[in-house]
Amino acid sequence: MSFLPNIIFAIVLIVGVGFFAKNVKKIIRNIKLGQDVNRTDNAGARWKNMALIALGQKKMFTRPIPAILHFALYAAFIITQIELLEIIIDGFFGTHRFFKESLGGFYTFLISFIEILSLLALTATIAFLSRRNLLKLPRFNKAEMLGWPTKDANLILIMELVLVTCIFTMNGTDEVLYSLGKSHFEGTGSFNFAVSQHLGPxxxxxxxxxxxxxxxRVGWWGHLLMVIAFLNYLYFSKHLHIILAFPNTFFADLNPKGKFDNLESVTNEVKLMMDPNADPFAAPANPDAVPAKFGASDVQDLNWVQLLNAYTCTECxxxxxxxxxxxxxxxxxxxxxxxxTRDRLEEVGKNMDANKGVFVPDNKSLLNxxxxxxxxxxxxxxxxxxxECPINISPLSIIMDMRRYLVMEQSAAPMELNAVMTNIENNGAPWQYNQQDRVNWRNEE
Structure with missing residues (x-):
């Protein structure tokens, strides 16, 4: 028996997974460029969020039709990994349909279930391609979606089509071979897989x-190679959300929407001002410390959860x-x-790759x-x-941090807002009235 196919299989798998691991390390490094923020509180609520939103796709169902189509793809992706596991075992040990002997009738049910899900995934994929390219839904044709984002979405859907085709080619031909007594799996008869028993003949x-x-063999190797190609393509694609949706929903902000966080440095200053016992002329604890930056002008000023959000965005x-x-x-x-934010973060990461892990200022920033x-x-x-975000991303938090920078670091608020802030400072209200004029209505008869 030749071990060459097994050796080739092992090399392909190890190299493919190795490249994926290398890119994962880059993503983790880039996310860690963000400022520290504590998101370890209330573990129970966080696990619940992850279970309902990432695993259960709860927020997707506000729009039922795309939610059902997406769930079909998602379920097929999860369950198909069982068949992939069998392919990996067969590839390493030179077996064929490793689980069939031990699982018996349940194996037939399992593969049949995978085939039904794959058929649903095929239908969903065709529907998604049609929505993007024939129906041309407005949200898929905004300015930011022109060029690579649209190609990326189409490419990943085409990869789905190829993967499903490989599954049915592998199972369909094996079904015919088994009925002829010529399959790699010993015996004769029929596998009786739900789709392949009809599609194969x-x-x-x-x-x-x-x-x-x-x-x-084309179907078998095609399945494996498409999975490895997909795995390594994730780094360049919006489809990182397949993996990152889980940590993203776990570390999402649990505060009520509309509650803004306060800058710690500003809060401390206000507390000192309100403390009658504080010495306003006291020297700072660390006179050499670099003053904290107000708000964010570049990705390094954002916190790591916001950078995780950027990598997780599905561009839906x-x-x-x-x-x-x-x-x-x-x-x-x-x-x-x-x-x-993701594009700028990737640019910063490439800068560090080119400079032995150190960021060299490039006279560019996220702002402007x-x-x-x-x-x-x-x-x-x-x-x-x-x-609306189906995986709890908060674009608003990034917007507010960048606004803070414009106002507190550059004094670059719009004229109307500057007038409001001046009125609040001088009059205690957004309007250009003094305090006495504001209460004159009480004296009217």
Whole structure:
């Protein structure tokens, strides 16, 4: 018996997984460039979020039709890994359908279930391709989706089609070979897989034994190679959410929507001002410390959860399609905010790769080079984007941190906002009235 196929299999698998692991390390390094934030509180609520939103896809079902189609793809992706596990075992040890002997009738049920899910996934994939390329839904045709994002979405769907084709080619040809007593699995009869028992004879019934064996191997190797290609393609694709949706929902902000966090440095200053016993002339504890930066102008100023959000974004556009600013023609697109953050983070990562792990200033930043003040000030802070996101991403948190930088570091707020803040400072209200004028209505008869 030749061990060459087993050796080739092992090399392909190890190299493929090795490249994937290398890219995962890059992603983790880039996310850790963000500022520290504690998201380990209330573990019970966090596990519940992950179970309901990432695993159960609870928020997807606000739009039932795409939710059902997506669930079909998702379920097929999860369950098909059982068949992939069998392929890996067969590849290493030179066996064929390793689990069939031990599982018996349950094996037939299991593969039949995978085939039914694969058929549903095929239907969903065709539907998604049609929605993007024939129906041309508005949220898939925004400015930020032109070029690579659209190609990426189509490419991943085409890969799904190839993968499902490989599954049915492998099972269908094996079904015919087994009925002829020529399968790698010993015995004769029929596997009786739900789809392949009909599809196999219909498509491959008249072929020679040699052709059937070749096609069966094409399907088997095709399945493996597509999975490895998909795994390594994830790094370059929006489909990282397949993996990152789980930590993203676990570490999501549990505070009620609309509750903003306060800058610790500002809070401490206010507390000192309100403390009658504090010495305003006392020297700082560490006179050499670099003053804290207010807000964010680049990805390193954001916290690591916001950077995780950027990598997790599915580019589905639900946030943008629900954004009142975008609906009324403003430049803001919450989806673009996340895509720009990820693109800038990748640029910073490549800079570090080229400079032995050290970031060399490149005279660029997330603010202005990727996201303009016009986009930031168009936001109404309504939280519609946060509510709509199926995996609890918060574009609003990034918008607010960048606004803080514009106001507190650059004094670059819009004229109208500057007037409001001046009035609050001088009059205790947003309006240009003094305190006495504001209560004159009480004296009116």
């Amino acid at each position: 219909a498509l491959f019934g008249g072929m020679s034994e040699g052709a059937l064996h070749i096609l069966e 556009g639900r946030c943008t399609s629900s954004c009142p600013a975008n609906i009324t023609g403003k430049k803001l697109s919450p989806r673009k905010i996340m895509m720009d 080079d990727y996201i303009t003040p016009e986009e930031l000030w168009a936001c109404t802070s309504c939280n519609a984007c946060v509510e």
